[in-house]
Amino acid sequence: MADFGRSDLDTFAAEVRAWLAANYPRELRDPKQVVDPEAIWGGRAFAGSGDSHIVWMRRMAAQGWTAPTWPREFGGGGLTAEQARIIDREIAAGGYRTPLASFGLWMLGPVLLEYGDDAQKREHLPKIAGGDIRWCQGYSEPGAGSDLASLQTRCEDKTDHWLINGQKIWTSYANKADWCFCLVRTDATKKHEGISFVLIDMATPGVETRPIKLISGDSPFCETFFTDVKIPKHNLVGKINGGWEIAKRLLQYERQNISGGFGGGGGAGGAAGDLGRIARRYVGVDETGALADGDLRTRITRNKMDFQAFYLTLARVAAESRASAGPSAATSIIKYAAATLAQERSELMVEALGSRGLGWEGEGFEPGEKTATRGWLRSKGNSIEGGTSEVNVNVVAKRVLGLPDPKLG
Numbered sequence: 046m047a048d049f050g051r052s053d054l055d056t057f058a059a060e061v062r063a064w065l066a067a068n069y070p071r072e073l074r075d076p077k078q079v080v081d082p083e084a085i086w087g088g089r090a091f092a093g094s095g096d097s098h099i100v101w102m103r104r105m106a107a108q109g110w111t112a113p114t115w116p117r118e119f120g121g122g123g124l125t126a127e128q129a130r131i132i133d134r135e136i137a138a139g140g141y142r143t144p145l146a147s148f149g150l151w152m153l154g155p156v157l158l159e160y161g162d163d164a165q166k167r168e169h170l171p172k173i174a175g176g177d178i179r180w181c182q183g184y185s186e187p188g189a190g191s192d193l194a195s196l197q198t199r200c201e202d203k204t205d206h207w208l209i210n211g212q213k214i215w216t217s218y219a220n221k222a223d224w225c226f227c228l229v230r231t232d233a234t235k236k237h238e239g240i241s242f243v244l245i246d247m248a249t250p251g252v253e254t255r256p257i258k259l260i261s262g263d264s265p266f267c268e269t270f271f272t273d274v275k276i277p278k279h280n281l282v283g284k285i286n287g288g289w290e291i292a293k294r295l296l297q298y299e300r301q302n303i304s305g306g307f308g309g310g311g312g313a314g315g316a317a318g319d320l321g322r323i324a325r326r327y328v329g330v331d332e333t334g335a336l337a338d339g340d341l342r343t344r345i346t347r348n349k350m351d352f353q354a355f356y357l358t359l360a361r362v363a364a365e366s367r368a369s370a371g372p373s374a375a376t377s378i379i380k381y382a383a384a385t386l387a388q389e390r391s392e393l394m395v396e397a398l399g400s401r402g403l404g405w406e407g408e409g410f411e412p413g414e415k416t417a418t419r420g421w422l423r424s425k426g427n428s429i430e431g432g433t434s435e436v437n438v439n440v441v442a443k444r445v446l447g448l449p450d451p452k453l454g
């Protein structure tokens with residue numbers, strides 16, 4: 046892509062602004078409009094749907110703006126990182142909905158671009174960018190979480206197909222996903238060098254999912270069982286027994302992406318900017334209009350300042366990753382920081398609400414009062430998902446600081 050000067054970028058921003066304004070479905074501007082919360086994830090469940098969010102997603106995908114930096118031939122926009130940032134900025138500034146949330150966009154797509162063969166890129170990338178297929182991540186197993194390379198799900202070479210048997214756990218949205226990117230064992234005599242990376246259509250006979258109910262009341266995860274599941278030979282990505290390298294690369298994309306999600310304000314604990322306003326409402330203000338509880342005020346201010354510093358670091362790490370060959374082990378630093386700050390914010394939110402924060406369901410509580418404790422409970426997972434905080438600190442020690450190997454993946 047050509048190098049863009051400032052005025053070219055300004056022209057591009059003006060074009061994006063005009064296009065978004067002209068193409069955002071009118072119904073989505075109506076706050077009373079009921080939109081299916083699942084629509085943002087797309088997938089087979091919404092094939093042929095006329096849901097206004099899906100209309101929006103399809104228009105953005107046709108522009109190549111759901112995956113702006115991917116090549117046009119694979120459903121992307123063929124744009125530069127700077128142009129992609131402009132699109133993000135204009136979406137946020139205009140108050141438009143994010144068109145597509147997708148494990149395919151955030152995790153699988155980038156590694157397919159790097160490790161997939163041409164046929165795999167042509168088959169899967171346009172369907173990811175178009176929101177046609179919803180993906181889940183089959184990494185963790187009952188005996189393989191932090192020590193992921195201990196995974197046991199067996200994948201046997203049956204000459205004309207692969208045969209898969211085993212169990213995954215904590216598979217987010219497996220019961221709603223169409224396909225799964227999955228780590229399997231293809232050589233039981235080796236640990237890291239015996240793992241392969243395969244793609245499994247969840248509609249294949251022998252795939253079963255069982256939702257797990259969490260303390261927050263939600264069931265976002267599943268146990269996923271594979272019993273004599275046959276998949277085509279070309280669903281292996283990269284080399285046989287070469288999956289560990291791809292697995293680690295994908296985790297870097299995952300950690301980078303999760304960190305943006307925690308910091309972005311929509312995650313656990315509510316938006317960072319809301320916290321001060323909510324605290325003033327529930328705790329009260331002093332004669333100067335400041336939050337009446339000085340100690341809480343200091344802690345909220347510190348959390349907001351830390352988030353500001355975090356956003357700047359996140360932007361720098363993201364820019365570095367775009368300018369180089371992609372994300373690095375430094376994503377473990379931001380994943381660790383994002384999880385810590387998001388958990389702290391959730392604690393502050395519950396504290397600010399006081400007894401009103403104990404609302405769970407039923408009459409007598411406002412919507413925010415019913416979600417504060419759920420958000421706080423959900424935030425406990427921030428330091429576990431995508432690799433625990435302890436594991437990320439170990440990665441930083443080993444791969445960023447070059448300290449002796451703590452024997453972790």
Ligand SMILES: Cc1cc2nc3c(=O)[nH]c(=O)nc-3n(C[C@H](O)[C@H](O)[C@H](O)COP(=O)(O)OP(=O)(O)OC[C@H]3O[C@@H](n4cnc5c(N)ncnc54)[C@H](O)[C@@H]3O)c2cc1C
Binds near residue numbers: 191216426453
């Ligand atoms: C919200 C959420 C979403 C998730 N989604 C998915 C998904 O879609 N797909 C998927 O495959 N998995 C998913 N997971 C699973 C997640 O990847 C694992 O829970 C995580 O890797 C930790 O593994 P574990 O639960 O087995 O804990 P364990 O590995 O058993 O760890 C238990 C404790 O021991 C600590 N520990 C372990 N080893 C070390 C060590 N060497 N040094 C220091 N401390 C250590 C850990 O930090 C942790 O505190 C999700 C988890 C959460 C919370």
